[in-house]
Amino acid sequence: MAAVLEARGLSKSFGGLQAVVDIDFSVAQGEVLGIAGPNGSGKSTLFNILTKVPFAADRGAVLLDGRPIQRLRAHEIARLGVARTFQRESVFPSLSAVDNVLLAAEGARRGNFAANLAAAEQALDLAGFPATLHNMVAGQLPVFLRKLVMIASALALQPRVLLLDEPASSLTPQEIERIRDLIAKLVGEGMTILLIEHVLPLLTAVSDRLMVLDHGTLIASGLPADVIANPAVIEAYLGRER
Numbered sequence: 220m221a222a223v224l225e226a227r228g229l230s231k232s233f234g235g236l237q238a239v240v241d242i243d244f245s246v247a248q249g250e251v252l253g254i255a256g257p258n259g260s261g262k263s264t265l266f267n268i269l270t271k272v273p274f275a276a277d278r279g280a281v282l283l284d285g286r287p288i289q290r291l292r293a294h295e296i297a298r299l300g301v302a303r304t305f306q307r308e309s310v311f312p313s314l315s316a317v318d319n320v321l322l323a324a325e326g327a328r329r330g331n332f333a334a335n336l337a338a339a340e341q342a343l344d345l346a347g348f349p350a351t352l353h354n355m356v357a358g359q360l361p362v363f364l365r366k367l368v369m370i371a372s373a374l375a376l377q378p379r380v381l382l383l384d385e386p387a388s389s390l391t392p393q394e395i396e397r398i399r400d401l402i403a404k405l406v407g408e409g410m411t412i413l414l415i416e417h418v419l420p421l422l423t424a425v426s427d428r429l430m431v432l433d434h435g436t437l438i439a440s441g442l443p444a445d446v447i448a449n450p451a452v453i454e455a456y457l458g459r460e461r
Protein backbone atom coordinates (compact mmCIF):
# COMPACT_ATOMS: atom_id res chain seq x y z
CA MET A 220 0.00 0.00 0.00
CA ALA A 221 1.23 3.52 -0.77
CA ALA A 222 2.75 5.37 2.17
CA VAL A 223 0.84 8.35 3.55
CA LEU A 224 3.74 9.50 5.70
CA GLU A 225 7.32 8.52 5.20
CA ALA A 226 10.57 9.47 6.92
CA ARG A 227 13.99 9.04 5.36
CA GLY A 228 17.20 9.43 7.29
CA LEU A 229 15.69 11.70 9.95
CA SER A 230 18.22 12.85 12.52
CA LYS A 231 18.32 15.36 15.35
CA SER A 232 21.08 16.19 17.83
CA PHE A 233 21.15 18.45 20.85
CA GLY A 234 24.77 19.51 21.12
CA GLY A 235 26.67 16.24 21.41
CA LEU A 236 23.57 14.17 22.15
CA GLN A 237 22.17 12.28 19.15
CA ALA A 238 18.46 12.14 20.05
CA VAL A 239 17.22 10.71 16.72
CA VAL A 240 19.65 8.90 14.44
CA ASP A 241 18.95 8.21 10.77
CA ILE A 242 15.37 6.98 11.18
CA ASP A 243 13.47 5.56 8.19
CA PHE A 244 9.84 4.46 8.34
CA SER A 245 6.62 4.64 6.39
CA VAL A 246 2.99 4.31 7.37
CA ALA A 247 0.04 3.54 5.10
CA GLN A 248 -3.44 5.02 5.25
CA GLY A 249 -5.53 3.62 8.10
CA GLU A 250 -2.51 2.00 9.70
CA VAL A 251 -1.52 2.38 13.36
CA LEU A 252 2.25 2.49 13.77
CA GLY A 253 3.24 2.04 17.40
CA ILE A 254 6.48 3.53 18.70
CA ALA A 255 8.12 2.12 21.82
CA GLY A 256 11.45 2.57 23.52
CA PRO A 257 12.90 3.35 26.94
CA ASN A 258 12.78 6.83 28.45
CA GLY A 259 14.92 9.24 26.49
CA SER A 260 15.16 7.01 23.40
CA GLY A 261 14.01 9.79 21.06
CA LYS A 262 10.30 9.05 20.58
CA SER A 263 8.97 12.53 21.35
CA THR A 264 11.85 14.13 19.46
CA LEU A 265 10.76 12.10 16.43
CA PHE A 266 7.26 13.63 16.70
CA ASN A 267 8.81 17.07 17.15
CA ILE A 268 10.83 16.83 13.96
CA LEU A 269 8.04 15.22 11.91
CA THR A 270 5.67 18.12 12.69
CA LYS A 271 8.26 20.87 13.32
CA VAL A 272 6.42 21.49 16.57
CA PRO A 273 8.54 22.84 18.09
CA PHE A 274 11.68 22.23 15.99
CA ALA A 275 12.97 20.76 12.73
CA ALA A 276 15.26 17.82 12.00
CA ASP A 277 18.93 18.44 11.32
CA ARG A 278 18.89 16.03 8.39
CA GLY A 279 16.53 13.83 6.46
CA ALA A 280 13.25 13.98 4.57
CA VAL A 281 9.59 13.74 5.58
CA LEU A 282 7.15 12.91 2.79
CA LEU A 283 3.38 13.25 2.89
CA ASP A 284 1.82 11.37 -0.03
CA GLY A 285 5.29 11.30 -1.56
CA ARG A 286 5.67 15.08 -1.35
CA PRO A 287 8.55 16.43 0.75
CA ILE A 288 7.21 18.57 3.59
CA GLN A 289 10.30 19.09 5.72
CA ARG A 290 10.90 22.58 4.32
CA LEU A 291 7.35 23.73 5.11
CA ARG A 292 6.54 25.66 8.25
CA ALA A 293 4.80 24.00 11.19
CA HIS A 294 1.37 25.52 10.49
CA GLU A 295 1.60 24.50 6.81
CA ILE A 296 2.37 20.91 7.83
CA ALA A 297 -0.65 21.02 10.18
CA ARG A 298 -2.87 22.37 7.40
CA LEU A 299 -1.77 19.55 5.12
CA GLY A 300 -3.13 17.16 7.72
CA VAL A 301 -0.38 16.10 10.13
CA ALA A 302 -1.41 16.88 13.72
CA ARG A 303 0.09 15.91 17.05
CA THR A 304 -0.64 15.75 20.75
CA PHE A 305 1.86 16.11 23.59
CA GLN A 306 2.99 13.91 26.44
CA ARG A 307 1.68 16.41 29.00
CA GLU A 308 -1.92 17.43 28.45
CA SER A 309 -1.16 20.89 27.10
CA VAL A 310 -4.34 22.94 27.44
CA PHE A 311 -4.89 26.60 28.23
CA PRO A 312 -6.20 26.19 31.78
CA SER A 313 -8.19 29.43 31.97
CA LEU A 314 -10.05 28.82 28.70
CA SER A 315 -13.10 26.60 28.36
CA ALA A 316 -12.78 23.21 26.70
CA VAL A 317 -14.45 24.44 23.53
CA ASP A 318 -12.37 27.64 23.40
CA ASN A 319 -9.19 25.56 23.64
CA VAL A 320 -10.25 23.52 20.62
CA LEU A 321 -11.54 26.62 18.81
CA LEU A 322 -8.07 28.19 19.09
CA ALA A 323 -6.59 25.15 17.38
CA ALA A 324 -9.29 25.21 14.70
CA GLU A 325 -8.74 28.92 14.04
CA GLY A 326 -4.99 28.46 13.85
CA ALA A 327 -5.15 25.79 11.19
CA ARG A 328 -8.36 26.33 9.24
CA ARG A 329 -9.45 29.16 7.02
CA GLY A 330 -13.16 29.07 7.92
CA ASN A 331 -15.18 31.85 9.50
CA PHE A 332 -15.92 31.90 13.24
CA ALA A 333 -19.13 29.85 12.97
CA ALA A 334 -17.44 27.19 10.82
CA ASN A 335 -14.48 27.00 13.18
CA LEU A 336 -16.74 26.76 16.22
CA ALA A 337 -18.68 23.95 14.55
CA ALA A 338 -15.40 22.20 13.75
CA ALA A 339 -14.30 22.58 17.40
CA GLU A 340 -17.57 21.15 18.73
CA GLN A 341 -17.42 18.27 16.25
CA ALA A 342 -13.84 17.52 17.27
CA LEU A 343 -14.82 17.41 20.96
CA ASP A 344 -17.68 15.05 20.11
CA LEU A 345 -15.39 12.86 17.99
CA ALA A 346 -12.93 12.67 20.90
CA GLY A 347 -15.78 11.52 23.15
CA PHE A 348 -15.70 14.64 25.32
CA PRO A 349 -19.01 15.06 27.23
CA ALA A 350 -21.33 17.55 25.49
CA THR A 351 -22.41 19.00 28.85
CA LEU A 352 -18.84 20.10 29.69
CA HIS A 353 -17.88 22.05 26.55
CA ASN A 354 -17.96 25.34 28.49
CA MET A 355 -16.13 24.09 31.57
CA VAL A 356 -12.80 25.80 32.25
CA ALA A 357 -10.12 23.35 31.11
CA GLY A 358 -7.98 23.81 34.21
CA GLN A 359 -10.80 22.42 36.35
CA LEU A 360 -11.21 19.25 34.30
CA PRO A 361 -9.77 15.91 35.45
CA VAL A 362 -6.69 14.66 33.62
CA PHE A 363 -8.61 12.33 31.28
CA LEU A 364 -10.87 15.11 30.06
CA ARG A 365 -7.92 17.50 29.67
CA LYS A 366 -6.31 14.83 27.48
CA LEU A 367 -9.50 14.62 25.41
CA VAL A 368 -9.43 18.41 24.98
CA MET A 369 -5.85 18.14 23.70
CA ILE A 370 -6.76 15.28 21.35
CA ALA A 371 -9.81 17.24 20.15
CA SER A 372 -7.53 20.23 19.47
CA ALA A 373 -5.53 18.00 17.12
CA LEU A 374 -8.71 16.53 15.60
CA ALA A 375 -10.00 20.07 14.89
CA LEU A 376 -7.27 20.25 12.25
CA GLN A 377 -9.08 17.37 10.51
CA PRO A 378 -5.81 15.47 10.26
CA ARG A 379 -5.09 12.60 7.94
CA VAL A 380 -2.18 11.59 10.14
CA LEU A 381 -2.50 11.90 13.92
CA LEU A 382 0.55 11.62 16.15
CA LEU A 383 -0.44 10.64 19.71
CA ASP A 384 2.30 11.03 22.34
CA GLU A 385 1.55 8.79 25.34
CA PRO A 386 -2.22 9.32 25.41
CA ALA A 387 -2.64 6.69 28.16
CA SER A 388 -0.17 8.06 30.71
CA SER A 389 -1.71 8.82 34.13
CA LEU A 390 -5.04 7.23 33.14
CA THR A 391 -7.06 4.50 34.86
CA PRO A 392 -7.59 1.14 33.10
CA GLN A 393 -11.16 2.19 32.24
CA GLU A 394 -9.93 5.45 30.72
CA ILE A 395 -7.23 3.59 28.78
CA GLU A 396 -10.02 1.41 27.34
CA ARG A 397 -11.72 4.58 26.12
CA ILE A 398 -8.49 5.74 24.46
CA ARG A 399 -8.31 2.33 22.80
CA ASP A 400 -11.90 2.69 21.53
CA LEU A 401 -11.19 6.21 20.33
CA ILE A 402 -8.14 5.06 18.33
CA ALA A 403 -10.25 2.29 16.77
CA LYS A 404 -12.94 4.81 15.86
CA LEU A 405 -10.45 7.21 14.26
CA VAL A 406 -8.85 4.39 12.27
CA GLY A 407 -12.35 3.32 11.21
CA GLU A 408 -12.76 6.79 9.72
CA GLY A 409 -9.61 6.29 7.66
CA MET A 410 -7.16 8.17 9.88
CA THR A 411 -3.54 7.09 10.06
CA ILE A 412 -2.04 7.04 13.53
CA LEU A 413 1.45 7.12 15.00
CA LEU A 414 1.25 6.14 18.65
CA ILE A 415 3.96 6.58 21.27
CA GLU A 416 2.97 4.64 24.36
CA HIS A 417 4.56 3.10 27.43
CA VAL A 418 1.36 1.21 28.29
CA LEU A 419 2.35 -1.90 26.34
CA PRO A 420 -1.03 -3.70 26.40
CA LEU A 421 -2.60 -0.69 24.68
CA LEU A 422 0.32 -0.28 22.28
CA THR A 423 0.36 -3.91 21.19
CA ALA A 424 -3.44 -4.14 20.99
CA VAL A 425 -3.96 -1.21 18.63
CA SER A 426 -0.76 -1.17 16.57
CA ASP A 427 -0.57 -2.88 13.18
CA ARG A 428 3.20 -2.54 13.34
CA LEU A 429 5.62 -1.50 16.04
CA MET A 430 8.97 0.18 15.88
CA VAL A 431 11.33 0.41 18.82
CA LEU A 432 13.90 3.13 19.39
CA ASP A 433 16.92 2.91 21.65
CA HIS A 434 19.33 5.84 22.01
CA GLY A 435 17.65 7.43 18.99
CA THR A 436 18.24 4.42 16.76
CA LEU A 437 15.63 2.10 15.29
CA ILE A 438 16.45 -1.30 16.78
CA ALA A 439 13.40 -3.32 15.67
CA SER A 440 10.23 -3.01 13.62
CA GLY A 441 7.53 -5.36 12.48
CA LEU A 442 4.43 -7.08 13.81
CA PRO A 443 3.88 -6.29 17.52
CA ALA A 444 4.13 -9.94 18.62
CA ASP A 445 7.44 -10.38 16.80
CA VAL A 446 8.88 -7.09 17.99
CA ILE A 447 8.14 -7.59 21.68
CA ALA A 448 9.71 -11.06 21.49
CA ASN A 449 12.85 -9.68 19.84
CA PRO A 450 15.82 -10.19 22.24
CA ALA A 451 17.29 -6.77 21.38
CA VAL A 452 14.00 -5.15 22.37
CA ILE A 453 13.73 -7.13 25.58
CA GLU A 454 17.27 -6.11 26.47
CA ALA A 455 16.90 -2.45 25.54
CA TYR A 456 13.37 -1.73 26.62
CA LEU A 457 11.58 -4.35 28.64
CA GLY A 458 14.74 -5.45 30.43
CA ARG A 459 15.54 -1.95 31.60
CA GLU A 460 11.91 -1.21 32.48
CA ARG A 461 11.94 -4.13 34.85
Ligand SMILES: Nc1ncnc2c1ncn2[C@@H]1O[C@H](COP(=O)(O)OP(=O)(O)OP(=O)(O)O)[C@@H](O)[C@H]1O
Pocket residue numbers: 233236238256257258259260261262263264265306
Ligand atom coordinates in the same frame (compact mmCIF):
# COMPACT_ATOMS: atom_id res chain seq x y z
N1 LIG B 1 14.93 20.33 23.66
C1 LIG B 1 15.89 19.50 24.06
N2 LIG B 1 17.11 19.94 24.39
C2 LIG B 1 18.09 19.10 24.79
N3 LIG B 1 17.94 17.75 24.89
C3 LIG B 1 16.72 17.25 24.58
C4 LIG B 1 15.64 18.10 24.15
N4 LIG B 1 14.57 17.29 23.91
C5 LIG B 1 14.97 16.04 24.17
N5 LIG B 1 16.24 16.01 24.57
C6 LIG B 1 17.03 14.81 24.90
O1 LIG B 1 16.93 13.94 23.78
C7 LIG B 1 16.81 12.58 24.20
C8 LIG B 1 15.53 12.01 23.65
O2 LIG B 1 14.43 12.61 24.34
P1 LIG B 1 12.93 12.29 23.98
O3 LIG B 1 12.08 13.19 24.83
O4 LIG B 1 12.73 12.36 22.52
O5 LIG B 1 12.79 10.79 24.47
P2 LIG B 1 11.50 9.88 24.65
O6 LIG B 1 11.81 8.56 24.04
O7 LIG B 1 10.30 10.61 24.14
O8 LIG B 1 11.45 9.74 26.23
P3 LIG B 1 10.19 9.50 27.23
O9 LIG B 1 9.71 8.11 27.00
O10 LIG B 1 10.82 9.70 28.58
O11 LIG B 1 9.18 10.55 26.90
C9 LIG B 1 16.87 12.61 25.73
O12 LIG B 1 18.19 12.35 26.11
C10 LIG B 1 16.46 14.04 26.07
O13 LIG B 1 17.02 14.46 27.30
